[in-house]
Structures are given as structure tokens and as C-alpha cells.
Amino acid sequence: MEKEKVDLMICDGILLTKYDSEPFEGSVCIKGNKIVAIGRPSRISRTFKAEKYLNAKGKAVLPGLVNAHMHECLLRGLCEDLPLMSWLSKICLPAERALRREHMRAAALLNQLEMIKSGTTTFIDIFRFQEEVAKVVKISGLRAVLSCQIMDESYRTETIVTNERLVKEWNGKANGRIITWFGAHSPYTCSEETLLRVKEMAERYRVGIHIHIAETRDEVKRIKKEHGVTPVEYLDKIDFLKSRVHAAHCVHLTAKDIAILKKRRVTVAYNPTSNMKLASGVAPILKMQANGIIIGLGTDSFLSNNNLDMFEEMRIGSYLQKLYQTSASALPCREMLKMATLGSAACLDMDKEIGSLEVGKKADIILVNLSSPHLYPLFLRGPTNLVENLVYSANAGDVDTTIVDGRILMEDRKVKSLREEEVLRKAEKAAQDLYERAKSGG
Ligand SMILES: [Zn+2]
Structure with missing residues (x-):
């Protein structure tokens, strides 16, 4: 035969x-x-x-492993071991303000090289100049969900307009490897009007929304002060959660928040290393799981991790919950592998296509x-x-x-799809330039 x-x-x-x-x-x-x-x-x-x-x-x-939350950034290992607010003001925000298109391209090359070398085959990025990222995805060969990190800050280059353009030009491209969503940074950096515009557009194009929710106690305090309710309750009250929403972090949740997330079928990215490093807190993963919420695993950016190693993330994710629950049987290894494969894939609406062989x-x-x-x-x-x-x-x-x-x-x-040495050289040069610009105010 x-x-x-x-x-x-x-x-x-x-x-x-x-x-x-x-x-x-x-x-x-x-x-x-x-x-x-x-x-x-x-x-x-x-x-x-x-x-x-x-x-x-x-x-x-x-x-292949699926990273359910990250930002492809360019700097790492700078201004470490500072309290969150100083870390944000000393490195994170100045670097964001100074970031140009060419920095983003170098960052995308570096991040995607690191992902290929660490066994991540699909990732969701919420950050800046996403069309540069899309061009790199086309070459690198990875599978990606890309979303613009929209905020109300005036220096931002990411708006409803740029996100809409990204969706129009890139959704389904590269043999379907590139999927585009809308992205809103968070309920405290986007006005209600911005959030509702994002929701309206995501529904118009029938794509998902990626957002950070309830990452820190400060965020919860701030939203409570402004709106009298928790971040989850607020987003539900304005009907934002009626869209297809995938939320990063969800560290500080009440029982009512968890019930809302379940009801609205919000999927959640667990980012244990970032939450530990920035002392944000521990996400109530077991409670969310018990309520049937779909959970994926993410590294967050390597600025707050400090790498994109999903193997390490699985290990830390399990150990952190064991310590938090004072139970050595919490989040067993099979659960972690599920989270890093089919769980994350389900967060990106891709579990019918990837996540298992x-x-x-x-x-x-x-x-x-x-x-x-x-x-x-x-x-x-x-x-x-x-x-x-x-x-x-x-x-x-x-x-x-x-x-x-x-x-x-x-x-x-x-690595066959990218020239490793060239990617590293470009990243180093672009990072030096970004750091200088960030120090001198952009
Ligand atoms: Zn993040």
C-alpha cells in the first residue's frame, strides 16, 4: 500500500x-x-x-505554551527593588512616554525570540505600536492576539482609531496567525467614555477586549472613591463586561466580583511572578476555579517578571498558591499545565484550535x-x-x-525564523536609546 x-x-x-x-x-x-x-x-x-x-x-x-498576558517591552533589570509607585515613576512611565515605533520593533523582535526559545507558541500582547508587532509576528512565525493599550494619557499613540486600524488591517493575517482585539489599559486609566467606545468597537468587529482589572489595592481604593463600587462592579455597571472580556490579574476580588466575572464569562490571566515582584497580592485562583471561571497563565512584561519563561511561571504559580492557601496540594502540576496550554487558549477563544495535540x-x-x-x-x-x-x-x-x-x-x-545575533544587537542599541530618552524626559 x-x-x-x-x-x-x-x-x-x-x-x-x-x-x-x-x-x-x-x-x-x-x-x-x-x-x-x-x-x-x-x-x-x-x-x-x-x-x-x-x-x-x-x-x-x-x-506549545500559551502566554495569556504580556506586554512586549524593551527594558529589564533597571531600577529594581523599588516600591511600586517609585518603580512606576522612575522607569516604567518615563520609558513608556519615550517609546517610539523603532523601539517597539526592536522589542517585538527580542520578545518573540525569547518566546520561541522558551516554548511559547501563542501570546497575547497589550501594548503600543501594535502594527510593528504584527509585522514582526509575520516574520517570527508565532501565533498572537494583538491589542492596543488604550489609556486617556495624552502622550499615548494608542487610541480607538489606531486600534480600529489594527483590527481592519491585521485581523486574520499571516495565515490566521494574527488575531486582533481591542485593548483598554484599566478602569482607572480609561474614562467611562473611553471604555464604552472600546466596548462598542469590539462588538462592531466581533473581537475580544483585553484589560487589566483589580491588580492592586490602590486601584480598588481609587475606583471605590470615584464610583463607590469595586472595579469589577463598576465595569459591570457600565455594561462593559457584557462584551467578550479577558482580564489580567484580578488579584483583589470580593465574592460578589467573582460571581460577576462568572456570570459575564470573563476569562482571567493569572500572573503570579509579576504579582509577587510588585507586591500586588495573590489572586484568588482557587475561588475563581471553584466558580468555573476560565483561567490562563501569563508572565506579564519582562520588566515586571523578569523573563517570559512559562515553565518558571507554572512552577511559581503553583508554589505561590500552596503558600497562600497553606496547602501543599493547592494547584497541582497538571492544573498548571492546563492553565498554560488549554486554559490560556480558552482565554483567547482558541481552545478548539490549539492547546492540545x-x-x-x-x-x-x-x-x-x-x-x-x-x-x-x-x-x-x-x-x-x-x-x-x-x-x-x-x-x-x-x-x-x-x-x-x-x-x-x-x-x-x-532559531530559524529570526536572526538571533542581529535581534540581540538591535535590542541592545534600541534599549540604550530608549533609556537615554526616558532619563531626559522623552
Ligand atoms: Zn500587564
Whole structure:
């Protein structure tokens, strides 16, 4: 019998097709941008032949990780260990004010390079000059949801107009890898009028909205003072939450807030490292989960993290809840893997397409090298510890190969879609320039 031809075959790997499945030795076939077969190596090699073969022996093969909240920024490691307000006024806000289009391009290249190298295959960005980001996504090969971070600040270049242009020009582009949403920074930096305009436009174009909600105690205090209710209650009162909203943080919530989020089907991005670093607080993840709220995992920007390593984020996310709940069984590793794959995918309305390895789904796949001492010993039969090792011991550097939409973006740690050295050189130069401008007031 003639063998069926596919574009790519990942052979003899240790497959983990979904967060709750058991690992098994298998191969995966990819045709175009889709997974067309998954099975035991002998069956796959009997039935299929491929244009290209990837030997995955001794490597874990799993769905690409999905970052449910981040900003592609350019600076990191500057003005550290300051209280939140000084950190904001010393580095965050001046750098934002000074940010130009060319800085954003360099930032997008650097962030996307870091994501490819750390096994993140899809991300949602809410920040600035998003058309520059879209151009870089086209080249890098990643999958992205892009939204403008609209605020009422006068220096901002992100407005309803630029966000609408982004949606018109970029939604569905790059073979559907680029999705565009509307983005509002937060209920305290956007007026009611701005928020309602964002809602109206998102509904007009039938796309989602990304926003930060209830990140800090200060925010809650401020909204209570201005509107007499919590941020969630306020956003619900003005009907903002009737749109398709994906909210970052949601750290300071009341039981009533959680009920509202559930009722309005708001999805939430958990950003444990950023919340720890900025001493914002601990998000009530277990309460939200108990109420059936869909939760994804995000790194936030590397200015507040300080990297985009989703493996580290899974580990910290679990440990933080264990400490917070004083329960070592809180947020077990499978839950964290769910959050970083299907959970985040559901936050971006993509869980039917990505987040697990299934025939018919998009081929967004990563290979993780398991041969480092920190991932030994590995048990595959009887009790398996693969997920435990991936979540609690692995890190970005263990990712060996990254595939998005059927295209190999990195193989054996060599990035193919971007020129690594050039990206780093450009980022360094642009960051120096941004820092100088920020210091001198833009
Ligand atoms: Zn953020």
C-alpha cells in the first residue's frame, strides 16, 4: 500500500498530548499547518512518509505554551527593588512616554525570540505600536492576539482609531496567525467614555477586549472613591463586561466580583511572578476555579517578571498558591499545565484550535530535551513523573524545538525564523536609546 505523504513527521518522542493524558512513545504527522496523525511509531511509519523527519527520541513532545498576558517591552533589570509607585515613576512611565515605533520593533523582535526559545507558541500582547508587532509576528512565525493599550494619557499613540486600524488591517493575517482585539489599559486609566467606545468597537468587529482589572489595592481604593463600587462592579455597571472580556490579574476580588466575572464569562490571566515582584497580592485562583471561571497563565512584561519563561511561571504559580492557601496540594502540576496550554487558549477563544495535540488541531508543538540532570530521573511506566518534572523542574532552556502552524521556528535550539545575533544587537542599541530618552524626559 502506498504511504500517505505528509510534510513533517516528529518521530519516536515521549508524547504528552494533553495536560491530563498519560505520556506514551509516539510520532506525530503534520500536513500544512495541521496535525493529521498521532500514534505509536510503528503504525505511523507504516502508514506515512514525510518530507522532513524530526527525531524526538528521549524528548517530550507537547502542545506549545500559551502566554495569556504580556506586554512586549524593551527594558529589564533597571531600577529594581523599588516600591511600586517609585518603580512606576522612575522607569516604567518615563520609558513608556519615550517609546517610539523603532523601539517597539526592536522589542517585538527580542520578545518573540525569547518566546520561541522558551516554548511559547501563542501570546497575547497589550501594548503600543501594535502594527510593528504584527509585522514582526509575520516574520517570527508565532501565533498572537494583538491589542492596543488604550489609556486617556495624552502622550499615548494608542487610541480607538489606531486600534480600529489594527483590527481592519491585521485581523486574520499571516495565515490566521494574527488575531486582533481591542485593548483598554484599566478602569482607572480609561474614562467611562473611553471604555464604552472600546466596548462598542469590539462588538462592531466581533473581537475580544483585553484589560487589566483589580491588580492592586490602590486601584480598588481609587475606583471605590470615584464610583463607590469595586472595579469589577463598576465595569459591570457600565455594561462593559457584557462584551467578550479577558482580564489580567484580578488579584483583589470580593465574592460578589467573582460571581460577576462568572456570570459575564470573563476569562482571567493569572500572573503570579509579576504579582509577587510588585507586591500586588495573590489572586484568588482557587475561588475563581471553584466558580468555573476560565483561567490562563501569563508572565506579564519582562520588566515586571523578569523573563517570559512559562515553565518558571507554572512552577511559581503553583508554589505561590500552596503558600497562600497553606496547602501543599493547592494547584497541582497538571492544573498548571492546563492553565498554560488549554486554559490560556480558552482565554483567547482558541481552545478548539490549539492547546492540545489532536488530529485536526493546528500544529503548535514543542519538543523538550529531557537529558539534563535537573530532569532526571524520569519514570514513564507505573507512576510517571513527566508532568511533575516539566512543571516543577524544567525551564525555558530545555526547549529544543518549537513548531507553530506546522512551521519549525527553532530546531535543536537554533532559531530559524529570526536572526538571533542581529535581534540581540538591535535590542541592545534600541534599549540604550530608549533609556537615554526616558532619563531626559522623552
Ligand atoms: Zn500587564
